[in-house]
Amino acid sequence: SLQLNDSGRYTVQGMEPVLKSVVTFSILSPTEPISNVILRSNATDLVELNDTAIFTCSVSSGTSLSYRWLNGSSEVTASDRVRLAGGNSTLTIVCVTRYDEGPFRCEVINGISNGTSQPIGLNVRCEYQTDVTSSEVAMTGHIVTFKCSASSQPPSQFSWFFNGSHVAAGSVYETGPLTLASHGEYTCVAFNNVTGRNSTISKMLTVVGESWSNLNPLIEYFEDDSFTMTCNIVGDPSSIHWWKNRTSVHLDNRTHVSFDNRTLAFNPVQHSDYGEYQCMARNSVSNRTSTRCTLLVNYGPKQPVIAGAPIAETEQRVTFNCSASSQPPSQFCWFFNGSQVATGSVYETGPLTLASHGEYTCVAFNNVTGRNSTVSKMLTVVGKSDYRFFALLC
Numbered sequence: 001s002l003q004l005n006d007s008g009r010y011t012v013q014g015m016e017p018v019l020k021s022v023v024t025f026s027i028l029s030p031t032e033p034i035s036n037v038i039l040r041s042n043a044t045d046l047v048e049l050n051d052t053a054i055f056t057c058s059v060s061s062g063t064s065l066s067y068r069w070l071n072g073s074s075e076v077t078a079s080d081r082v083r084l085a086g087g088n089s090t091l092t093i094v095c096v097t098r099y100d101e102g103p104f105r106c107e108v109i110n111g112i113s114n115g116t117s118q119p120i121g122l123n124v125r126c127e128y129q130t131d132v133t134s135s136e137v138a139m140t141g142h143i144v145t146f147k148c149s150a151s152s153q154p155p156s157q158f159s160w161f162f163n164g165s166h167v168a169a170g171s172v173y174e175t176g177p178l179t180l181a182s183h184g185e186y187t188c189v190a191f192n193n194v195t196g197r198n199s200t201i202s203k204m205l206t207v208v209g210e211s212w213s214n215l216n217p218l219i220e221y222f223e224d225d226s227f228t229m230t231c232n233i234v235g236d237p238s239s240i241h242w243w244k245n246r247t248s249v250h251l252d253n254r255t256h257v258s259f260d261n262r263t264l265a266f267n268p269v270q271h272s273d274y275g276e277y278q279c280m281a282r283n284s285v286s287n288r289t290s291t292r293c294t295l296l297v298n299y300g301p302k303q304p305v306i307a308g309a310p311i312a313e314t315e316q317r318v319t320f321n322c323s324a325s326s327q328p329p330s331q332f333c334w335f336f337n338g339s340q341v342a343t344g345s346v347y348e349t350g351p352l353t354l355a356s357h358g359e360y361t362c363v364a365f366n367n368v369t370g371r372n373s374t375v376s377k378m379l380t381v382v383g384k385s386d387y388r389f390f391a392l393l394c
């Protein structure tokens with residue numbers, strides 16, 4: 001009845017003839033059943049990507065063992081990060097991730113029995129990209145809500161800073177009604193109190209006035225001077241456009257914009273520039289149009305014109321109408337033979353006499369530009385009788 005300790009070296013020795021022989025017996029044990037599978041890990045609180053998890057599987061008794069590793073219900077296989085060693089009795093996971101939380105078990109099998117360890121879970125602390133969502137541009141009076149998120153384990157605690165000063169705690173920060181002073185950098189600090197790590201993200205908020213530009217409602221200018229209009233914009237528009245009477249301003253060799261379109265220059269300004277101007281600023285999220293500016297160009301009077309009959313009979317009345325292109329409209333004076341006879345654009349003669357024959361002069365005067373301009377017209381007066389006689393002759 002061989003026992004395991006009967007294994008060993010046996011020697012036979014003879015005297016006649018002299019002989020000696022050695023034989024080694026190995027008493028093979030039957031496979032021992034497995035009992036008490038124990039799983040150990042050298043640490044269970046790990047920091048993602050920084051730490052290595054090491055599991056060791058052992059049994060109290062059992063022989064001819066083979067090992068299988070389970071993560072939850074799926075079998076663990078070797079890979080770059082996952083190594084099996086010691087005849088598969090140790091499992092090493094380098095650079096643990098949050099997907100390595102387990103629970104892990106080891107299963108031990110031999111020909112006659114099997115056993116499975118208690119599970120061990122890992123606690124993998126991690127921090128990921130912190131993000132802030134909100135609009136980038138907002139108008140005064142509006143309220144902007146910033147939301148900060150950070151995927152981390154345990155959840156992060158959040159603090160908010162505006163231009164470097166602490167303003168609030170919590171993942172959501174709501175500004176009050178915005179003023180132009182609310183323009184600036186908003187920072188969320190996500191703090192993971194277990195890893196002791198902070199992650200910070202900032203967002204620029206551009207605050208623009210309700211009206212991006214207030215142009216003067218009325219600008220009066222003198223023709224032939226140069227003149228510049230400016231679009232006053234808070235913030236940083238990506239483009240600015242100028243409108244005249246609701247269509248794009250036509251740029252020519254008198255009309256220029258600066259490189260960023262903030263100013264529109266007229267050199268010289270002309271009375272054809274009269275109109276309603278607006279600037280429109282646009283960025284990726286919005287566009288705003290300024291108030292309207294009426295550009296009024298004072299000029300003239302240009303050469304006046306007299307309308308009316310050049311020839312008339314005695315006793316008739318003649319009406320002369322003087323007009324001149326001018327801003328503001330001109331005032332008019334009438335002169336006949338060097339004496340003032342009337343004011344106003346319309347001059348009606350009295351009943352004509354032969355003495356009414358002569359040169360009538362209209363002076364147009366612009367009391368804003370201080371200029372005047374003169375035109376004359378010859379009136380030929382013929383006697384009624386002369387006219388009949390003339391008719392008789394015919």
Ligand SMILES: *[C@@H]1O[C@H](CO)[C@@H](O)[C@H](O)[C@H]1NC(C)=O
Pocket residue numbers: 042043052054
């Ligand atoms: C676990 O084992 C690894 C590798 O030997 C070692 O770097 C690490 O410090 C150990 N962790 C603990 C908590 O003992």
Ligand SMILES: *[C@@H]1O[C@H](CO)[C@@H](O)[C@H](O)[C@H]1NC(C)=O
Pocket residue numbers: 047050195
């Ligand atoms: C993780 O590792 C990085 C560098 O490898 C180190 O800077 C950081 O402090 C480590 N974090 C922890 C919590 O150990």
Ligand SMILES: *[C@@H]1O[C@H](CO)[C@@H](O)[C@H](O)[C@H]1NC(C)=O
Pocket residue numbers: 066067077078084087088
């Ligand atoms: C370790 O396990 C792998 C399967 O994961 C197997 O192919 C290999 O033969 C095992 N090695 C030992 C020594 O049991």
Ligand SMILES: *[C@@H]1O[C@H](CO)[C@@H](O)[C@H](O)[C@H]1NC(C)=O
Pocket residue numbers: 109113114115
């Ligand atoms: C483990 O042993 C049980 C009986 O004790 C058996 O029903 C089961 O199939 C075995 N499992 C494996 C994987 O051999």
Ligand SMILES: *[C@@H]1O[C@H](CO)[C@@H](O)[C@H](O)[C@H]1NC(C)=O
Pocket residue numbers: 154155156157193194
């Ligand atoms: C860490 O923060 C969590 C909430 O995120 C809190 O429940 C826990 O008490 C904090 N732990 C410490 C040590 O401050």
Ligand SMILES: *[C@@H]1O[C@H](CO)[C@@H](O)[C@H](O)[C@H]1NC(C)=O
Pocket residue numbers: 159189191196197198
């Ligand atoms: C992380 O932020 C918290 C709260 O703002 C602060 O108290 C702590 O000092 C910061 N820690 C580090 C390491 O920056």
Ligand SMILES: *[C@@H]1O[C@H](CO)[C@@H](O)[C@H](O)[C@H]1NC(C)=O
Pocket residue numbers: 238239240241242248257259260261
């Ligand atoms: C300036 O205005 C012109 C014409 O309206 C336009 O084509 C151009 O894109 C504008 N540039 C900028 C910087 O706003």
Ligand SMILES: *[C@@H]1O[C@H](CO)[C@@H](O)[C@H](O)[C@H]1NC(C)=O
Pocket residue numbers: 252253254
């Ligand atoms: C501007 O252009 C007009 C024609 O559009 C031309 O008559 C004038 O001479 C130009 N003036 C200058 C300063 O180039």
Ligand SMILES: *[C@@H]1O[C@H](CO)[C@@H](O)[C@H](O)[C@H]1NC(C)=O
Pocket residue numbers: 245274275276
């Ligand atoms: C622009 O509008 C004004 C009236 O607001 C008008 O008198 C002027 O003729 C217009 N100019 C053009 C070029 O259409």
Ligand SMILES: *[C@@H]1O[C@H](CO)[C@@H](O)[C@H](O)[C@H]1NC(C)=O
Pocket residue numbers: 282286287288
């Ligand atoms: C300006 O923005 C409004 C919406 O706010 C949009 O309907 C309009 O088309 C935009 N205009 C231009 C010229 O981009």
Ligand SMILES: *[C@@H]1O[C@H](CO)[C@@H](O)[C@H](O)[C@H]1NC(C)=O
Pocket residue numbers: 329330331367368
């Ligand atoms: C210019 O004349 C207008 C009438 O055409 C008058 O209403 C205005 O007061 C005058 N302005 C000056 C400065 O004289």
Ligand SMILES: *[C@@H]1O[C@H](CO)[C@@H](O)[C@H](O)[C@H]1NC(C)=O
Pocket residue numbers: 333363365371372373
């Ligand atoms: C017209 O202008 C000239 C010079 O500019 C001035 O001498 C004259 O008195 C003016 N006439 C009137 C009617 O205003």
